[in-house]
Each structure stands twice: as structure tokens, then as C-alpha cells.
Amino acid sequence: TAWRVLELGGSELDAVERGCGQCEIDQCDGSVGYGGSPDESGETTLDAMIMDGNTMEVGAVADLRRVKNAIGVARKVIEYTKHTLLVGESASLFAVRMGFPYEDLTTQKSLSLYSEWLNQSCQPNYWKNVVPDSSKSCGPYKRPEKVTYKEEQTVSQRSVHNHDTIGMVVIGVSGTVASGTSTNGAVHKIPGRVGDSPIAGAGSYADSTAGGAAATGDGDIMMRFLPSYQAVEYMRMGTDPTVACQKVISRIQKYAPKFFGAVICANTTGSYGAACNKIPGFTQFHFMVSSPLLSQPTEQVVDCI
Numbered sequence: 251t252a253w254r255v256l257e258l259g260g261s262e263l264d265a266v267e268r269g270c271g272q273c274e275i276d277q278c279d280g281s282v283g284y285g286g287s288p289d290e291s292g293e294t295t296l297d298a299m300i301m302d303g304n305t306m307e308v309g310a311v312a313d314l315r316r317v318k319n320a321i322g323v324a325r326k327v328i329e330y331t332k333h334t335l336l337v338g339e340s341a342s343l344f345a346v347r348m349g350f351p352y353e354d355l356t357t358q359k360s361l362s363l364y365s366e367w368l369n370q371s372c373q374p375n376y377w378k379n380v381v382p383d384s385s386k387s388c389g390p391y392k393r394p395e396k397v398t399y400k401e402e403q404t405v406s407q408r409s410v411h412n413h414d415t416i417g418m419v420v421i422g423v424s425g426t427v428a429s430g431t432s433t434n435g436a437v438h439k440i441p442g443r444v445g446d447s448p449i450a451g452a453g454s455y456a457d458s459t460a461g462g463a464a465a466t467g468d469g470d471i472m473m474r475f476l477p478s479y480q481a482v483e484y485m486r487m488g489t490d491p492t493v494a495c496q497k498v499i500s501r502i503q504k505y506a507p508k509f510f511g512a513v514i515c516a517n518t519t520g521s522y523g524a525a526c527n528k529i530p531g532f533t534q535f536h537f538m539v540s541s542p543l544l545s546q547p548t549e550q551v552v553d554c555i
Contacts, residue, residue, distance in 0.1 A: 251268050251269050252540070253265070253269075253540035253547060255268045255269070256420070261428075262421070262422045262427065263328075265420045266429060266430035267321050267325050267430065270300075270321040270418055271321050271322055274296075274321065278414075279414050281414035281433060281434060282414070282416050282432050283320075283434060284354075285360045286360060287433075287435050287439070288360045288361075288363055288364040288438070289438065289439045290372070290439065290440055290441055292356070292360070292361065293315065293441070295435065295441075296311070296315075296317070296318075296432070296433070296434055297310075297311065297313070297320065297444060297445060297447045297453075298311055298314070298323070298433070299324050299335075299431055299447065299448040299450060299453055299454060300321060300325050300328065300429070300430040301429050301430065301450060301454060302428055302456065303426060303427030303428055303457045303458035303459075304427075306457070307334075308450040309324040309325055309327030309328035309329070309331075309334070310324050310334060310335040310450065311336050311337070311345075311448060312335065312336075312337045312338070313338045313341070313443075314345065315339060315342050315355070316352045316354065317342050317350050317352065317353065318350075318353050319350055320432050321430055321432045322350065323344070323348065323350060326344075326345070326348040330348065331344075334450065335449075355434075363437065368388065371386055372389070375438055376436070376438070376440050377391050380394065381393075414433070415431050415432065415433035415464075415465075415466040416431065417429070417431045417465060417466055418430050418454075418464060419454070419456065419462035419464055419515075419516045419522075420462070425518040427456040427457060427462040427516075427518065428456050428462070429454035429455060429463070429478070430464075431447040431464055435469070436468075436469065443470075445470060446465060446469035446470075446472045446473035450479075451476040451479030452465065452469070452472065453478065455478035455481070455482045456482075457486070459486070460482050460485050460486035460518065461486075461517035461518055462516055463478040463481035463482050463498075464478055464514050465512070465513045467510045467512055467526075468509050468510045471506045471509045472502065472509070472511050474505075475502050477499075477513050480497075480498050480501065481497075481498045482494075482515075485515060490523065491515035491516055492525065492552075493523070494523070495513045495515045495523050495525035496525040496555055499511070499512075499513060499527050499555060500555070502527070503527060509527055509529075510527065510532055511526065512525065512554075513525055514537050523552070524550070524552045525552060525554075525555060527554055527555070528553075528554035529554075533554050535554060536549055537549070537550055537552075
């Protein structure tokens with residue numbers, strides 16, 4: 251969809267918005283758009299961002315409720331405000347002012363995911379060091395009188411299948427770069443949680459003097475390292491896109507060796523690459539590429555490091 255927008259003369263930002271928007275409509279992988287990743291209260295909320303690599307403007311929304319087209323609302327943040335990030339209920343009110351309809355983001359599928367989770371004593375969840383024991387019960391949780399911190403298990407059943415995002419980097423004919431992301435976040439997240447996707451430099455980053463990058467995976471860990479910004483800075487120094495992505499993954503590995511995540515990178519000449527962290531059940535990363543050198547959109551695969 252994004253490639254068609256470019257072929258029809260649309261801008262790089264148009265391509266990112268329409269491409270990510272298509273995924274929101276298709277509910278890609280259950281991890282983008284409505285009806286996926288219900289939070290602890292059973293609600294689906296959306297995060298998205300879009301970045302213009304010419305002006306360095308960013309529009310983003312997080313914890314967006316009852317509005318399906320999150321990337322579209324993010325674009326309006328650039329076009330009609332001097333802000334970068336709008337969140338929660340107020341982001342939804344902004345969306346309605348911009349002409350987006352209120353719609354229910356819950357589906358039969360997200361309801362059944364939620365009730366199944368409740369029946370399994372709310373496992374897995376994102377709480378730690380609370381009472382009652384979050385590994386056995388649904389709460390409500392509170393701080394214990396006396397805190398004894400347990401070492402957090404960094405790999406759990408939640409890792410690989412509970413996170414994903416569409417991340418997109420678009421390089422125009424003249425080398426103009428735009429990027430964007432859209433996601434419904436981590437399944438069973440604590441309400442109000444915002445991951446890496448709508449954060450500039452974490453979920454994605456675009457700079458028309460260097461290139462663009464986008465990340466997917468365990469946003470709670472990855473956002474601490476601004477992987478997309480770091481990858482673009484490596485490319486600015488002349489690093490090959492694949493190597494730039496690998497260096498970013500290696501940097502996170504030092505602190506969280508078992509994290510689930512991947513990064514895609516593209517520079518202004520159209521070279522691209524990707525890298526991912528190798529953990530059980532996730533040894534390769536698949537991503538799509540469209541370019542004038544390819545007759546059709548092509549799936550590419552990299553082995554995780």
C-alpha cells in the first residue's frame with residue numbers, strides 16, 4: 251500500500267500513513283489496530299507515531315481510546331498542532347475534533363483473550379514485588395509493607411507473541427526520509443502503559459540527511475536505549491545499515507541478553523538491513539522491502555544475532 255502511494259505521486263509521509271493505516275485496518279498479526287492486545291481491564295488502546303525526516307517534526311499518540319486510525323491521528327498532530335505527543339482520553343478528544351469517528355475497539359476476539367486470561371489467574375502480567383503474589387493471582391495489587399525485591403525474569407511466556415508493531419521507513423526519490431509505527435501494545439499491559447512505538451528515537455526515527463529506522467519487540471526494554479535514533483546516528487557516520495542495526499541490538503544485549511526485539515534500518519541511498527536478538531522461538535526476523543530494483547514487494551529474512 252505504501253509503495254503504491256509513492257508510485258501514484260504521494261509524499262513519503264502519505265506513504266507511511268497509508269501503509270501503517272492499512273495494517274490498522276487489517277489488524278496485522280493481532281498486534282496492530284483494533285481488537286487486539288486487551289489491557290488488564292480488557293480495553294484495546296493504540297499507540298502510533300510518524301516522523302518527517304526533512305523538518306524533524308514528529309506527531310504521536312499514545313493510549314488512544316475508541317479511535318481506530320492511530321497513525322492518521324498522529325499525522326494530524328504534526329499538521330494542526332505545535333505538539334509532538336498527545337495521550338489518553340485527551341488524544342481521543344483531539345481525534346474527534348479532527349474528524350475521526352469514535353468506534354469500539356473491542357471485538358469478540360479481544361474479549362475472549364481477556365476472559366481466558368482472567369481464568370488463568372491473570373497470567374502472564376507485568377507486575378512485580380507486589381501483594382498478593384502476581385504470579386498466582388489477579389490482585390488488586392498493592393505495595394507490600396516490607397519490600398523484598400525479586401530478580402526479574404527477563405524471558406517469560408509473554409516475550410515473543412505478546413508484542414509486535416508495524417514499523418516503516420520510506421525513502422523518496424530525492425532521498426527524503428519518513429518513518430512511522432503503529433501498535434496496540436503489549437497484551438495484558440497495565441492500563442496507561444506506553445511502549446516504545448510512539449516515542450521518537452525509540453519506535454522509529456527519520457532524518458533525511460542520514461536515513462531511517464524502526465524497532466519492534468519488547469518496548470519496555472527497547473525504549474530505554476533509543477534504538478532507532480542510535481541506528482540512524484550509526485548510519486550518519488557511514489556505517490552500513492545492517493551493521494548499524496546489529497550494533498544497536500548488541501548494545502541492548504549487554505543489559506538484557508534475553509530481550510525480544512528487532513530493528514530495521516535504511517539509509518538515504520536506499521541500502522537497507524535489519525537485525526534481531528536471538529532467543530528461543532525467535533531465531534530469524536522477516537521484513538518486507540519494496541524498491542525500484544524489485545519487481546514486487548519482497549520478503550527478506552535475517553538470522554538473529
